[in-house]
Structures are given as C-alpha cells and as structure tokens.
Amino acid sequence: MRQKLAFLIFWLAAIPFATIAQQHTIPAALNKGANVIVNSEETVFTVHSPGSATAYFKTSITILNENGLHRAKVTVPYDKLSKVNYIKGTSFDRTGKKIKTLKNSDILDVSSFSDISLAEDNRVKIANLEHTVYPFTVEFEYQTTSSNTMFYPMWAPLDEVSMAVVKATFTVVMPAGMKLRYKEANLPEKGTTRTEEGKEIYTWQLSNLAPFKTEPYMPSMAELVPVVRTAPTDFEVEGYAGSMNNWLNYGQWINKLNAGRDVLPEATKAKITALVADAKTPEEKIKRVYEYLQNNTRYISIQLGIGGWQPFEASFVDSKGYGDCKALTNYTQAMLKTIGIDSYHALIRAGDNAPAMMSEFPSSQFNHVILSVPLKADTLWLECTSQIESAGYLGSFTGNRKALLITPEGGKVVNTPVYTAADNAQHRSVTVKIDEKGNGVANVITRYTGQNHEDHRSLMLTASPEDQRKWLYKNIDIPAFEVNKFSFDLKKGRKPEVTEKLELSLRQTATLSGKRMFLTPNLMNKWDSTPNTVENRKWDVERTSAYTNTDTITYEMPAGYTLEYKPNDANYSTEFGSFKTTTKVDGQKVMYVRTLEMNKGRYKPEAYTKMLEFMNNVVKADGQQLVFVKNIP
Structure with missing residues (x-):
C-alpha cells in the first residue's frame, strides 16, 4: 500500500518560520517544556483536477536544544506519480544573522527502498540545516505536485511532544465543481470558506499552542491534538477514476483495479483441485489452500506506480512464488475460486495499537490487505503474508478493529475478530522443591493462548535453539535461575496456543535469616511498580x-520448617479488571493460586486514581511473603 508515501508528500508535519530576533513576541507559556518552537507555518494544498494537485509548505522553527535538532532537517518523498518542484532553506543564529542558505547541491536525493521490497520507485529529497550552537532558526519552503489524488492532506501542526506553535495556517483550494470533504477535531474554532474566481478556498488557523503534556494510559496523542483531515470526493490515479464520497463507491474503485487479475494457469487449477479432493468440509479445503500458500510463496513488497494499490496477476505470483499483501491475497482468492469458494479482499489498518478506522469519514486509511472467507456459520479470516500464522487467526496485527470489505457491489465496513481477556490467556502450573539453603528446582508448564501466544509462536518457528534459550533468560522474570531444559509445542487453530515446558534451577528462591525462611509465593509473574500519580488529570x-493470567504454584518446603506467618488472601474486583490470590499450607506443601484479569476499555480522567489504587493493591499482594521457622530440638 502506498498511503504512507502519499501522505508524507501532501502533509510533511510542517517544520517551522521567523528568526531568533523575533522571539520576544513568543508567549512565555510556549517556552516552558519546549525543545522547538514553530514560529510560523503555512500549508497550501491546491487541487487542479481529479487527477492533479500541488502542495506548498513554508515553515520556520526555532530549535532550542539538541532534543529538537531533528527539526532542522526536512525529508520530502516522491515517486513515479509525484515530483518535488523545489526546496529552499536558510538558517539563522540566535541574533538573526544568516548562517547558511541551502544550495541545490546540498540536497540529497536518495532511494527509500525498504528491506522487504524487491522493487520500489520511492525516493526522498533531504535538506539538512543542522547547527551546533543553540538556539538557532531554520526556514524551509518547498512544493510538490502529484498525479495521485487519492490522498488529501491531514493537518496537525502540533505533531510531537515538547513542541510549541506560535502560528500555523492551512489552506485548501478547490476548483469549480469539485467538493472538499473534511473532518475537524479538537479545534478552538472552525475553519472558514470563501469563493474567489470560481474557486472554493478553505482556511484554518491555529496560534499559541503550548507543548503537549503526556499522561500515563492516555489515548494516542494524534487523537487529542488539533487536527483537520481532508479527503477527495472524485479522484484519479493513472487513468483509474473513482469516487470516495462513500465506502461503497471506494470499494467499486478497488474492484476496477482487481478486475481480471485472478486468472490461474490450468495446471495450477488442477493441482489445487486435487489438493482438496478428499477434504470433508469447506473449512478443511480453505486450510489446505492456505497451507499451500504458506509453503509455496513468501512476502515481498513491489511498489511501482499504480502497483501500490493494484495487485499483480495471480499467474505472476504462481510463477514467481512471491508478492505483496495485495498480490498474495488476490492469489489466495483465485485458488479458492478454483474450488468454488467465494472470498473477498479486506482493506485494513494493520499494526499493534493502530489508529481506529474512521468509518464515518470515507478515505484511504489503510496500509494492508487481508482475505475474508464467509462460511455458513461465520467468517474465516486469512493473513496471506504470513508463513507461520494459523488459518482464521488475525491476532494483534489485524484483529479487534474495523476493515473495509471489498464485495462485488463495493465497499462495506465490517469488524474483524475480537480477542477478549479470556482468549488472550496465560495459564501456568509450577511445582517447586526447595532445599534447606533456599535453592530449588522448578518444573513449569505454561499454556499461552490468543495474542499471548504470538511471541512464543514466532520464537519457536523462527529462532534457533540457542536463540530460544537466550530469549528465555531475558524474559523469565526470576532474580536468579538456570534453564536446565525447555520445549515448545504449537497448536494451530482460530484460537492458537503454545505450550511451554521448563525445568529451572532456582538460587535462593526462599531467603534465610537466622532460623527463619521467607518465601514470596508469586514466582514468575510479579507486578513491582505502577505509573506515576497525575494531579488534575486531563x-x-x-x-x-x-488478558487473563493464572498461576498455580505448589511448593515443597524442606523438612523441619513450620509455618509462622501467612498473608491474607486478596480479592479485588474493579471495572479495570479483577485480582485474586489464595494461599494454602498443608504441612510442608504450599499451594499458591493467583488470577489476574485485565480489561480493555476507555474511562473518564477521574478513573485514573481508582485504577492506580487497584494496581497498587496488586503490587502489594504480589510482594507478600510467607514466613517459616525452623524447628530446633
């Protein structure tokens, strides 16, 4: 998908204008906590036709210290569908004296070819005005033109922490007969519209934005700062015209790109037909085709022109054995079509904690394509770029979010599978035998399910045994131990799981002081800190x-010790989650059971104090100890 490149071309989070000599006009509140100050910023986006647009930027920024030095550089991407008309730049010292004027020879022009790409036409021009004496000011002015109008700019001048904005303006110029769609958020006042020479001119302005203050467990900063999102109604890319006024029409444009690209060689059709000949159910057929895909192809990105959105033909993937997300999805769809199973592309924003799709604002918000296979009872989802994923499992990469399903009629917003606290579980059973010195041997069996299994699945399928051992030493949360034995077992499915078995030698898992032995029963899953308190949370x-974590740990204490103290069991239930522990002592046997369930959700600012109280209770309970005393004849 080409969204990232196009987005940067039309919105380069304006890097800042005005000399140091003008700093006396900056309100004192803007300097506090700032590394950089945007003195002024001007962004003008001009649409000439459904297939042509120009973006103009003029910016100035004062860099106060080394933490803001990255803003002394601009990176302007371009490709086959866009070009950089010019880049200008000048830097000034703290007195306003000119340091340097940018020359064309100073501007680097390099490929942005990525490691996972076989071919890309993406390039970037880089202008650098870094200086070593602070503060100093840089001014940049640049313009780009593009024949790809799928992406109109998003304007968010306050785009990082520790940055202040004195003044920023955003203007969109639309030709007669073309409609601008936009979505405002967190603005102190709405934009204005005027008509000049038959053109509609939209303008937004912001001033005196203080540095953004972060808080623990807050939503994404991008959701909280002032922002204007814009999108086309009519657009065109390399002769493919489309409409984005609703999701149905946008999906119809995708159908144009995909049309006729699902043809497979007859030999491959025969092979796939034979592959599923004895399969008993449609789901079994789908899984066999998916395994064939995983065993015979690999993911490689190829992004050239319209190829950023249009998949390569299924026959290309069949002969070459590789493709990007669009191509591999199209190839899988073609194989399923061969055996009479319908499936549909789904555009999605992939990634852990990716921003939620704005279903009320049709626009290109996607960076990935997956496949949806409807069955009688439900839908089977396929991640076609993975060689290790289970059929039907989307997990943290594309689960728990909305997607745009591309049906024959057009686009339709749907939900991908939701993974609950019960689905994302870690169930651990441990037996520990402790000797008189407090050392022990532990046998641990842990079953990881849902999103909790993902790290272990990748570890067991992609890492060598030695690297697996190193990973265990890094990730097992015990102060002093040795790994004697370990093994992993993967069970694939819509709710896959990994079972991990460990034998560990523990050093001083119980501590001695005189005739007493102290045991912290929570062996491997302690909480030992909480976020900071926040006054007047915003x-x-x-x-x-x-997720859900359960730990059942049985200790065999050394002979000759008697229980002297046992902490009370804990039981807390809140809107954020629940926590429960029980500890039973029977002679030399100690059984400790801990269950923690944490919920996903969004709460009012005042709920933070209650969440901290819950977390502090968990930390306190996790640190409690049993005390045993040695019997002396």
Missing part, C-alpha cells in the same frame, strides 16, 4: 489490551 484513561 485525558481519558485508555487500556488497549485485555
């Missing part, structure tokens, strides 16, 4: 993950 509290 933002909502957001938890983005849901």
Whole structure:
C-alpha cells in the first residue's frame, strides 16, 4: 500500500518560520517544556483536477536544544506519480544573522527502498540545516505536485511532544465543481470558506499552542491534538477514476483495479483441485489452500506506480512464488475460486495499537490487505503474508478493529475478530522443591493462548535453539535461575496456543535469616511498580489490551520448617479488571493460586486514581511473603 508515501508528500508535519530576533513576541507559556518552537507555518494544498494537485509548505522553527535538532532537517518523498518542484532553506543564529542558505547541491536525493521490497520507485529529497550552537532558526519552503489524488492532506501542526506553535495556517483550494470533504477535531474554532474566481478556498488557523503534556494510559496523542483531515470526493490515479464520497463507491474503485487479475494457469487449477479432493468440509479445503500458500510463496513488497494499490496477476505470483499483501491475497482468492469458494479482499489498518478506522469519514486509511472467507456459520479470516500464522487467526496485527470489505457491489465496513481477556490467556502450573539453603528446582508448564501466544509462536518457528534459550533468560522474570531444559509445542487453530515446558534451577528462591525462611509465593509473574500519580488529570484513561493470567504454584518446603506467618488472601474486583490470590499450607506443601484479569476499555480522567489504587493493591499482594521457622530440638 502506498498511503504512507502519499501522505508524507501532501502533509510533511510542517517544520517551522521567523528568526531568533523575533522571539520576544513568543508567549512565555510556549517556552516552558519546549525543545522547538514553530514560529510560523503555512500549508497550501491546491487541487487542479481529479487527477492533479500541488502542495506548498513554508515553515520556520526555532530549535532550542539538541532534543529538537531533528527539526532542522526536512525529508520530502516522491515517486513515479509525484515530483518535488523545489526546496529552499536558510538558517539563522540566535541574533538573526544568516548562517547558511541551502544550495541545490546540498540536497540529497536518495532511494527509500525498504528491506522487504524487491522493487520500489520511492525516493526522498533531504535538506539538512543542522547547527551546533543553540538556539538557532531554520526556514524551509518547498512544493510538490502529484498525479495521485487519492490522498488529501491531514493537518496537525502540533505533531510531537515538547513542541510549541506560535502560528500555523492551512489552506485548501478547490476548483469549480469539485467538493472538499473534511473532518475537524479538537479545534478552538472552525475553519472558514470563501469563493474567489470560481474557486472554493478553505482556511484554518491555529496560534499559541503550548507543548503537549503526556499522561500515563492516555489515548494516542494524534487523537487529542488539533487536527483537520481532508479527503477527495472524485479522484484519479493513472487513468483509474473513482469516487470516495462513500465506502461503497471506494470499494467499486478497488474492484476496477482487481478486475481480471485472478486468472490461474490450468495446471495450477488442477493441482489445487486435487489438493482438496478428499477434504470433508469447506473449512478443511480453505486450510489446505492456505497451507499451500504458506509453503509455496513468501512476502515481498513491489511498489511501482499504480502497483501500490493494484495487485499483480495471480499467474505472476504462481510463477514467481512471491508478492505483496495485495498480490498474495488476490492469489489466495483465485485458488479458492478454483474450488468454488467465494472470498473477498479486506482493506485494513494493520499494526499493534493502530489508529481506529474512521468509518464515518470515507478515505484511504489503510496500509494492508487481508482475505475474508464467509462460511455458513461465520467468517474465516486469512493473513496471506504470513508463513507461520494459523488459518482464521488475525491476532494483534489485524484483529479487534474495523476493515473495509471489498464485495462485488463495493465497499462495506465490517469488524474483524475480537480477542477478549479470556482468549488472550496465560495459564501456568509450577511445582517447586526447595532445599534447606533456599535453592530449588522448578518444573513449569505454561499454556499461552490468543495474542499471548504470538511471541512464543514466532520464537519457536523462527529462532534457533540457542536463540530460544537466550530469549528465555531475558524474559523469565526470576532474580536468579538456570534453564536446565525447555520445549515448545504449537497448536494451530482460530484460537492458537503454545505450550511451554521448563525445568529451572532456582538460587535462593526462599531467603534465610537466622532460623527463619521467607518465601514470596508469586514466582514468575510479579507486578513491582505502577505509573506515576497525575494531579488534575486531563485525558481519558485508555487500556488497549485485555488478558487473563493464572498461576498455580505448589511448593515443597524442606523438612523441619513450620509455618509462622501467612498473608491474607486478596480479592479485588474493579471495572479495570479483577485480582485474586489464595494461599494454602498443608504441612510442608504450599499451594499458591493467583488470577489476574485485565480489561480493555476507555474511562473518564477521574478513573485514573481508582485504577492506580487497584494496581497498587496488586503490587502489594504480589510482594507478600510467607514466613517459616525452623524447628530446633
């Protein structure tokens, strides 16, 4: 998908204008906590036709210290469908004296070819005005033109922490007969519209934005700062005209790109037909085709012109054995079509904690394509770029979010599978035998399900045994131990799981002091810290993950010790989650059971204090100890 490149071309989070000599006009509140100050910024986006647009930027920024030095550089991407008309730049010292004027020879022009790409036409021009004496000011002015109008700019001048904005303006110029769609958020006042020479001119302005203050467990900063999103109604890319006024029409444009590209060689059709000949159910057929895909192809990105959105033909992938997300999805769809199973492309924003799709604002918000296979009872989802994923499992990469399903009629917003706290579980059973010195041997069996299994699945399928051992030493949360034995077992499915078995030698898992032995029963899953308190919290509290952890640990204490103290069992239930522990002692046997369930959700700012109280209770309970005393004859 080409969204990232096009987005940067039309919106390069304006790097800042005005000399140091003008700093006396900056309100004192803007300097506090700032590394950089945007003195002025001007962004003008001009649409000439459904297939042509120009973006103009003029910016100035004062860099106060080394933490803001990255803003002394601009990176302007371009490709086959766009070009950089010019880049200008000048830097000034703290007195306003000119340091340097940018020459064309100073501007680097390099490929942005990525490691996972076989071919790309993406390039970037880089202008650098870094200086070593602070503060100093840089001014940049640049213009780009593009024949790809799928992406109109998003304007968010306050785009990073520790940055202040004195003044910023955003203007969109639309030709007669073309409609601008836009969505405003967090603006102190709405934009204005006027008509000049038959053109509609939209303008937004912001001033005196203080540095953004972060808070623990707040929503994404991009959701909280002032922003204007814009999108086309009519657009065109390399002769493919489309409409984005609703999702149905946008999906119809995608159908134009995909039309006729699902033809497979007859030999491959025969092979796929034979592959599923004895399969008993449609789901079994789908899984066999998916395994064939995983065993015979690999993911490689190829992004050239319209190829950023149009998949390569199924016959290309069949002969070459590789493709990007669009091509591999199209290839899988073609194989399923061969055996009479319908499936549909789904455009999605992939990635952990990716921003939620704005379903009320049709626009190109996607960076990935997956496949949806409707069955009688439900839908089977396929991640066609993975050689290790289970059929039907989307997990943290594309699960728990909305997608745009591309049906024969057009686009339709749907939900991908939701993974609950019960789905994302870690169930652990441990037996520990402790000797008189407090050392022990532990046998651990842990079953990871849902999103909790993902790290272990990747580890067991992609890492060598030695690297697996190193990973265990890094990730097992025990102060002093040795890994004697370990093994992993993967069970694939719509709710896949990994079972991990460990034998560990523990050093001083119980501590001695005189005749007493102290045991912290929570062996491997302690909480030992909480976020900071926040006075007068401003933002909502957001938890983005849901999971359940259960630990059942049985200790065999050394002979000759008697229980002297046992902490009370804990039981807390809140809107954020629940926590429960029980500890039973029977002679030399100690059984400790801990269950923690954390919910995903969004809460009012005042709920933060209650969440901290819950977390502190968990930390306190996790640190409690049993005390045994040695019997002395």
